[in-house]
Amino acid sequence: MKRVVLFGLLALLATGCTPGGQPASTLSAVGGNGVVTIDVNLTLHGLTSTPAGPVLGYSPPVTSVAVGDAIQFVNSDNTVHTATFVSKTAYAPPLPDGSSPIGSASLTVPQSAQVLSQAWTTGALPAGTASGLIRVDQPGTYFYGCFYHYLGKMRGEIVAQ
Numbered sequence: 469m470k471r472v473v474l475f476g477l478l479a480l481l482a483t484g485c486t487p488g489g490q491p492a493s494t495l496s497a498v499g500g501n502g503v504v505t506i507d508v509n510l511t512l513h514g515l516t517s518t519p520a521g522p523v524l525g526y527s528p529p530v531t532s533v534a535v536g537d538a539i540q541f542v543n544s545d546n547t548v549h550t551a552t553f554v555s556k557t558a559y560a561p562p563l564p565d566g567s568s569p570i571g572s573a574s575l576t577v578p579q580s581a582q583v584l585s586q587a588w589t590t591g592a593l594p595a596g597t598a599s600g601l602i603r604v605d606q607p608g609t610y611f612y613g614c615f616y617h618y619l620g621k622m623r624g625e626i627v628a629q
């Protein structure tokens with residue numbers, strides 16, 4: 469009798485005390501149905517070296533996701549930023565005239581739902597706001613950056629598997 473009660477107690481402990489929900493730590497795990505958050509902040513996320521080059525402003529600087537996940541950018545900074553797709557191969561260099569390869573069209577969010585494998589942007593993301601969800605539809609490597617601060621190395625990478 470005591471053993472039964474003990475098993476019941478252990479089962480309760482093992483399942484946790486959050487009925488109706490999964491622990492937050494499992495949401496971005498392999499399997500691909502979670503929302504993966506990328507924090508946007510130039511003050512908090514300083515220059516970091518990555519295999520593709522030095523970057524800053526996004527955390528994590530290289531984000532791993534699974535197909536089926538969705539990505540959301542959260543601007544915790546006190547100024548406006550974007551996160552805008554640049555390339556699937558590398559951080560694009562400045563244009564011949566020295567300007568950013570991210571065009572001003574990226575300041576406007578497209579009306580249709582966005583997927584990672586097509587050109588995507590958060591649009592101009594005001595301080596303290598979160599972007600719409602970008603669905604991870606295909607594996608690959610996706611380089612992105614901020615329209616305003618790309619030449620200052622505000623860049624990030626997403627690796628989808």
Ligand SMILES: [Cu+2]
Pocket residue numbers: 525548549550614615616617618622
């Ligand atoms: Cu920025």
